[in-house]
Every structure is written in structure tokens, then in C-alpha cells.
Amino acid sequence: MKRLMGVINLDAEQDLLGELTYFRCGAAVPFGGRYRLIDFVLSNMVHAQISEIAVFTRRKYRSLMDHLGNGKAWDLDHVKGGLFILPPDWNDPTDISKGELQHFHNNRDFFARGQADHVLITGSQHVSTVDFEEVFTQHLNTNADVTVVYQHNEKMVTDTPFSKKLTIDKTGHVRDLTNDQKNPNYYMNMYIIKKDLLLELVDSCIARGKSFLFEEGIIPRADKLKIGSYAYNGYLAVIDSLSAYYQQSMKLLSDQHFEELFLSKKPLLTKIKNEPPTVYKRGSNATNSLIANGCVIEGKVSNSILFRGVKVERGAVIENSVIMQRCVIKKGTVLKNVVLDKDITLTPNKTLIGADKQPYVVAKRKVI
């Protein structure tokens, strides 16, 4: 699939996850026991054989760069093409672009040098198993200018005003983007566009002082462009608030959801950590949990997600919680409805209890 290139555009994404986005951008937030949010869309791109992928990033991208490295874990360390992390560089004195369009403008070379003639543009907050190969096939077969991915979902409730709906006409063409919460066509912030058209739209938007490509460049031209829609019916988790993060994490504990997200297709790819298998020691007890490698478990774990290298000492109890990498839970400590960021140590005999839907969240690298 040489003719499609990918852009993961983190520019317009807000840091919506409270303590979890104090020190990192949303795309780098750990999710699902051993992944970061960006892994899901990135793996989907790689599985669709997209081999030129750019990541547009503006703020707090240190941990994202550390995670992505040279793209080797995703087989993106190519001699030609591969992974490009493109942080901001606004030093051109003649540049009048703003918003996310700055990235498109400043990285014209990435598009010009790429072999592809279509571009897939996505964000990172929609955890899904979209088959981009299928979306692209539809895009080519219908000869659309743009093909937008959406999910028809009557029950979708999202926490933030950033979630948008698509108005789709009877012929399947996109007419508008709205905030109407009753509209069931949820916009997944993913679309494929012809590369030449993309560059034209970027120029014309910049000339008119616009900031956003899809909202201000594409949607207002819905009557002139052929904007197709691709209905995705599979697993979708929208991570746009802390409580959504927590609830979607807990949903992974049902075996049906676990299998849908993790076992239905090629393996999800992520940075390698070389952790040993998890060891369950005498007296430990684990049930209904998702547990990554490198953990040493001597206490009790139920309905929880443990990331790599977590230590749970004897007599400690973890329930309904998400415990990130290398946390240490000392003897006799009880955690319920808690999200612990990385590298947190809980000293012996502490009790932290969050509310059912609003977990108690602790930011990185603390000792409590």
C-alpha cells in the first residue's frame, strides 16, 4: 500500500486527562497495561502497510519521543520513509500560518518527498481496530476527495465538547460537522484525503488566516468536494477525560472487550521493555485482571490493570484500579478505585479509596 501516507496530528489535541497529562501529551498516556494511546492508531497504520508516518506534536512531547524512538518497535525504521516525529519549528519569517496548519505548512517537505498520493490524518484519542486498508480501498473505489471514518452509535456519550458529529446525507456523503449530541454519527477524527487537494487546501486556508484544516478547510467545502464516509462498527474507546480513561480501562476487563481489542487481529505494537514474566508468589491472589510482564505479586489483585514491573507486597489489596509502570505497593496498603501514574511508591498500611466513577488519581513519581 505504497500510495497512502499517515499523519498523526496531536496539535489540536488538548491535555484532557488531568494529572496524567501534567507531564506528557495525551498521545503518550499509558493505556491497557503496556501501551500508550498512540500505539493503537500507529499499529493500525502499520498493519495497513502504511510505511511513511509523521507525528505532528507541539507540547510535552519528551516522553512521546522516548516512546517512539526511531520507530523500530513498529518496523518503521526504514532506509526509505519510516517514522518522522515533527516537533514545532516556526522560524520562517515569511510564515503567516497558525494553528495546526503551521505543521502542514512547515512540513511541506514530508508531503513532497513522500511516495504516496493520498494522506491519512488521525488523532490519538480514539482507541479502535479500524482497518485502514479497507477505508483506503473504499476511498479509491468511490474516487472520493476525502473519506471520513465515523461510528454510528446511538448510545455514545462523551464527556467533552470536543467530540463532534457528522451530518451524512442519504448518499453517504458528509454535509456538516456539528455539536448536536442527538446525532448518532460520531466523528472519529480520522480521514483520508488526496495529497494534492490537501496541499491546496492548506495554502488557501493559510491565506485566509484559518487554523484548522478539517473544520475550516474541508467541511465548509462540503458542497464542492466529494466527502465520503466510512462506517466503522468495531471496538471504540474515546479517551477524552479522566473518567472516560478510567471507565474504558475497566471495560477492558471483560473478556469480550479484551478479545475484541487485543486478539482480533495482528498484534498491537509498542516499545519493548525486556521484562521477565510476572511471578505470582505464595499467598498471592489475582482475579479478573489485566497484568503485564515484570510484576511481582504477593498480595491480592482484583478488577485491576497492572502495567509492567509493578510490585504488590504481601497483604496489599488492589481493587478496581489502574496501576502504572514500576509502582510499588507496600505491605498492608489498600487501594480501591485508584489510578496511579508511573513510579509511585505507596508506603505500608495506607488506604486510598476513590469514588466509583471518579477515581483517585496520583501524578507521577510520588511517595505516599
Next chain:
Amino acid sequence: MNSSKKECVAMLLAGGEGKRLGSLTKKLAKPAVYFGGKYRIIDFPLSNCTNSGIDTVGVLTQYEPLALNTHLGIGTPWGLDHRQGGLTALPPFVEKAGGSWYLGTADAIYQNTCFIEQYEPEYVLVLSGDHIYKMDYDKMLQYHKEKQADVTISVIEVPMDEASRFGIMNTDEDYTITEFEEKPKHPKNNLASMGVYLFTWSYLKSFLTNDALNPHSEHDFGKNVIPSMLESDLKLVAYPFSGYWRDVGTVQSYWEASMDLLATDSPLDLHEDAWRIYSTNPNQPPQYIAAGAKVSRSFINEGCLVYGKLVKSILFHGVKVGQHSEVTNSILMPNVQIGSNVTLTNVIVTEGTHIPDGTRITSSKHDILVIDQETKFEALTMLA
């Protein structure tokens, strides 16, 4: 060839067929046999090299090389993918003057003299690919230099009643070796050779050359080269090693070494950060422990789904254990699928085997059963 000098080159003998491991080595060289929920046996010496600062390793392969070579690749998992040195797989080869399979451990090194000489090493470390241990070879090298030895052989104290299974070193008080006995019927002491030899290369080269010319030699380090070195005026010393070391040459010792990992105070800590054992990472999701599952004293790798009950067992990646099944004292290799209502006790199940619902297999701790894809389950269930 543009050479780059290395002080010490490691040569890892990995061609062994491992007959005594039975069906574990049906289609696999012994060093490629899985161990410890994630690793293959060869990961231990290779990781030891990396952790000891040895960055040039020749791996001598011969028997069933496919899985082993795939695993080794260009040495990336162990950080041995260097521009100079790194990992090189060394299969037997022919040249104009002929060539042959490796006739013995000494012949295997001799045939690769050219590989070693590229690096102009002072020392050559000879390792075998069938032991489980964590060892700092650099400490042994420092010892070799301090003792001004020509040959240093690493030794470990084994129980006296097992000593006749090993090569036994008889030494004087300062660990100078006076006598070497390969598997003696009546051992004089319990200092067993660990199969880790450090040679000053110039001496090793001349002894290997002489050995190659001797038509009566079996071209084996233990049987031929070390004895003839002892007869000469070279200085051979023993390096006493006190950590965990286990030969996993038989199904029984393999199973026991695996169970050692699950002991309350395991003598081999794989979770130690300072001495990681490196291996390939299959990129599987975290393990899923279902509601109703029970796990105690077990080692579980990524990608496993557990619905049943596990006691003292080791699960490699991608294993599924169905509902109401009970697995005790057992080792389940990658992608083993266990149906529901299955009982397994004291068994080893090889890669990719499917065990149908209702199967019951119980073996004795002293006669561990290896189950593979050709096993007839009905007969075994009836016996249980």
C-alpha cells in the same frame, strides 16, 4: 579485512542435539529449548556476555539450526548488533580443501580460527549453551590475569553423590588444577566444571592445532584438549563460582530447574534489574486473569488467558487455560491451548499443543511426562 582488536572473544557452543531432553529437542537444538516462561536456554550465556561487557560472540551452530538462527538473528535482543564484533552465527562449512561437520567441541573452535583471529584477542572464552546461570565473566577474566593463568576453568561445588555426572577438577590449595577427570566413577572431590573455559588464545591455538592433527583424538575439550594441557607445563586454575548454576541436560533436571524459579526464595531471581536476561519479545497483550481464575506460585508471560486454576506452573506467551481446568507443577510452552475441565500435573507441554476438553494427565515428580502434538490423549487420560 579491516580488523578491530578485542581483548576477549566469546565462543558459544550451541550445536548440541540434546538427546537426553527427548521430545523437547525433536525439532530444536538444545540451546533453543524454551526456559523460564519467556527465554530460551541460550539467552542465559548470551545475556551474561552482554552484562559482562563482552561484545564479540561467535555462536557455533550445527543441529536443527532454523529455530536457533531465527532466535539469534543479528543479536539485537542482547544488544549484540554491533558494527564491529557483535554476534556471528558460525555453522560448519566447506572450503576448497574440503570441510566437515564439527567433529567435537575443540574441532568446532579450531575450524573457526579465522573468525577469532580477526579480532586479535588475548583471551578466548568458551561457553556452552545448555546451562542456566547468571555469571560475570569479567570477574573470571580479572581472576585469570591475577593468577597469571594460561587456562581458567570455572567450577562449582555440586552434591558429592552427583559428582560423577560432571567433569571433576582436583586442585591444590590455591586452586591450581592438578587433575581433571571426566565423569569419574569415584570422584575425589565435588568441584565440577561448569563448561566455562577461559584460555589465553596463543596457547589455545597451538593446542587446537596439535589436536586437529591427531587422528586418535575425539577433538573434545574435556576428553582431549584439557588433559593434554594438564600434561604440559601450562598453568591451569579453577575459578570457584558460588551462584546458582544448573545443567538442564535431562528432562528431569530441566523440570527441576524450572521449579526452582517458583521456590519461595528462588535461587535464580529473573526480576533483578542489575542482571537482566534478554530475549526476543513477542509483543503480546498483558496476561488476562479471568474472574473465577486462581493463580498461585506461578510464572506467567504476556498474551496468556487464564480461566482455570494454576498452581506452581510456568506459562509461556499465548497460552490459554480453559474453565475448570487445573494445572499443577507443569510447564506450558508458547501457544499451548488447554480446553476446559482438564487436569494436568507434573507435565511439560511443548509449543503449540492443543489439549482437548476433559483430558486428565498426572505424572510423577520423578518421571516427568513431555506432551507434544503427537501425544495420544485418550490413552493417557485412561491411565490416570
